[in-house]
Amino acid sequence: MAVNWPNIRTPSDVKERSKKAKISSPFEAGYSQERSKWTRGRMVFVLSWNYLPNADYQTLKQFLFDNVGAEINWTNPINGQSYTVRFGQDEIEADYLQVPGAWIISELTLEEK
Numbered sequence: 001m002a003v004n005w006p007n008i009r010t011p012s013d014v015k016e017r018s019k020k021a022k023i024s025s026p027f028e029a030g031y032s033q034e035r036s037k038w039t040r041g042r043m044v045f046v047l048s049w050n051y052l053p054n055a056d057y058q059t060l061k062q063f064l065f066d067n068v069g070a071e072i073n074w075t076n077p078i079n080g081q082s083y084t085v086r087f088g089q090d091e092i093e094a095d096y097l098q099v100p101g102a103w104i105i106s107e108l109t110l111e112e113k
Contacts, residue, residue, distance in 0.1 A: 002071035002084055006063045008056040010077045011047040011108075018043060043083065043112040045076065049105045057094060057103040064092055071113055085110040 020041040026032045052060070064087060074085045088109030095104040 002073045003067055005072055005074045006059050008059055009049065009052055012050040013048045014076065014078055015046040015048075016043060016076075017046070044088065045074075045083075045085070045110040045112075047105075047108045047110065049103070051097070051100070052094075052103045052105055054101050054103065057105075060105075060108075061092060064090075072110070074110060083110075084113045086113055087111075 018041055020036060022034050022036055024032050024034045068087055068090050070086065072085050072087075073082060075082050088111040092105060092108060095106075096102075097104060
């Protein structure tokens with residue numbers, strides 16, 4: 001059963017990538033045959049925050065620790081469409097802003113299931 005995305009600040013930026021894998025079979029005559037590997041395309045989302053308050057960062061970090069590999073219900077803040085995703089990585093790289101007491105996260109990847 002999928003868990004819900006935590007209630008934290010909306011990302012400053014959301015990038016989308018559409019992907020659909022293919023299989024290529026090369027032949028000795030120099031040509032190749034290709035076909036789709038999947039029956040449907042999948043989305044990849046790259047989230048970033050220019051300013052994430054420390055409390056939200058701690059929530060996000062714990063959410064990652066608790067849910068790596070799990071299915072997550074996530075709503076794209078750009079268009080309001082819901083997706084079932086998984087973390088595309090097993091770490092969060094964050095830079096601490098000393099003065100405002102917040103974090104910058106330049107890339108957090110979510111992959112559609």
